[in-house]
Amino acid sequence: MARRPYRAAPKGGEFALIDRFTRALPQGGEGVVLGIGDDAAVLRAPAGEDLVATVDAVVEGVHFDARHAPADVGWKALAVNLSDLAAMGARPLWALVALGVPLGTPEARLAGVARGLAACARRHRIAVAGGNVSRAAELSLTVTVLGAVEPGRALTRSGAAAGDLVAVSGTFGEASLGLRPGAPPAFTRRQRRPAPRLALGRALAGIASAALDVSDGLVQDLGHLCAASGVGAIVDAVAVPVSGAYRRAVAGAPPEDALAPALTGGEDYELVVAIPPARLPEAEAAARATRTPLTVVGRLVRGRAVRVVGPDGRELPLPAGHDHLRAPPPSLTSRRGRLGSTRRRR
Numbered sequence: 001m002a003r004r005p006y007r008a009a010p011k012g013g014e015f016a017l018i019d020r021f022t023r024a025l026p027q028g029g030e031g032v033v034l035g036i037g038d039d040a041a042v043l044r045a046p047a048g049e050d051l052v053a054t055v056d057a058v059v060e061g062v063h064f065d066a067r068h069a070p071a072d073v074g075w076k077a078l079a080v081n082l083s084d085l086a087a088m089g090a091r092p093l094w095a096l097v098a099l100g101v102p103l104g105t106p107e108a109r110l111a112g113v114a115r116g117l118a119a120c121a122r123r124h125r126i127a128v129a130g131g132n133v134s135r136a137a138e139l140s141l142t143v144t145v146l147g148a149v150e151p152g153r154a155l156t157r158s159g160a161a162a163g164d165l166v167a168v169s170g171t172f173g174e175a176s177l178g179l180r181p182g183a184p185p186a187f188t189r190r191q192r193r194p195a196p197r198l199a200l201g202r203a204l205a206g207i208a209s210a211a212l213d214v215s216d217g218l219v220q221d222l223g224h225l226c227a228a229s230g231v232g233a234i235v236d237a238v239a240v241p242v243s244g245a246y247r248r249a250v251a252g253a254p255p256e257d258a259l260a261p262a263l264t265g266g267e268d269y270e271l272v273v274a275i276p277p278a279r280l281p282e283a284e285a286a287a288r289a290t291r292t293p294l295t296v297v298g299r300l301v302r303g304r305a306v307r308v309v310g311p312d313g314r315e316l317p318l319p320a321g322h323d324h325l326r327a328p329p330p331s332l333t334s335r336r337g338r339l340g341s342t343r344r345r346r
């Protein structure tokens with residue numbers, strides 16, 4: 001693919017800032033005909049595939065503040081978008097980045113954001129193909145990611161049926177515990193550097209009946225899948241996978257408090273998938289092939305409610321979910337209102 005690296009180095013101010021910011025980013029890659037530096041990027045869609053698009057913003061004072069390393073802010077702004085593509089079973093190709101910058105923002109802070117963004121883009125082999133910088137009251141980063149999926153294979157939220165199994169990737173709760181003062185560095189890292197489950201999502205396309213990624217908490221996000229599919233769910237709380245470090249961190253807490261971060265904490269960026277029972281062996285093979293833990297935690301049932309059954313077999317009372325549009329958010333890093341992602345239904 002022809003690609004023209006961005007080389008303009010104008011004198012000062014906004015243009016110099018854009019130049020320094022973009023220089024850190026990986027700009028070339030599959031389908032990038034013309035990247036950063038012109039009025040618009042020219043991108044060649046993969047032949048015979050559908051494009052998948054999503055956008056998400058992180059805003060200072062809402063999603064992060066001065067306590068967050070700028071590189072973590074850059075990483076996470078891209079990673080959460082990649083997690084949405086993972087949940088669609090898509091492979092990511094390109095990102096577009098719009099930066100809002102207050103006057104007087106230290107250069108080092110922007111360089112850090114660019115560094116984190118670049119590290120995440122390189123890790124997942126995608127190009128940053130365009131962007132924009134604007135003056136703003138708060139530092140903000142709005143990232144659009146485009147990816148591709150074979151026609152008819154996109155995983156949606158709406159394809160599940162009663163009787164399907166509910167399975168999840170990885171482990172839950174560390175990201176939420178990572179918000180607590182004095183949290184172990186591994187938990188804080190889980191919170192600030194989420195790892196999108198792209199390989200598993202792609203491998204489950206064509207096998208799972210529905211999927212989404214967990215940003216707001218396992219129970220609440222499973223509720224979104226259930227609402228879209230017109231089913232209810234029963235989750236076995238004890239089956240929800242947690243790490244040994246998580247168990248140690250909640251040791252001694254009452255059972256419901258010990259389970260809450262895993263069930264409702266959010267920001268795990270793991271996948272929740274529905275799997276028709278006959279396809280479980282294929283799903284497990286996909287998990288092994290991508291070296292991603294996959295655990296069955298419940299099943300979908302007729303009705304509407306998501307019920308969580310505790311160790312004693314009784315239903316657990318759960319706190320109400322987080323509503324992005326009602327203040328105040330439970331934490332600065334609690335995530336996103338979903339207003340704009342376009343999701344095509346099968």
Ligand SMILES: [Mg+2]
Nearest residue numbers: 084087212213
């Ligand atoms: Mg999502």
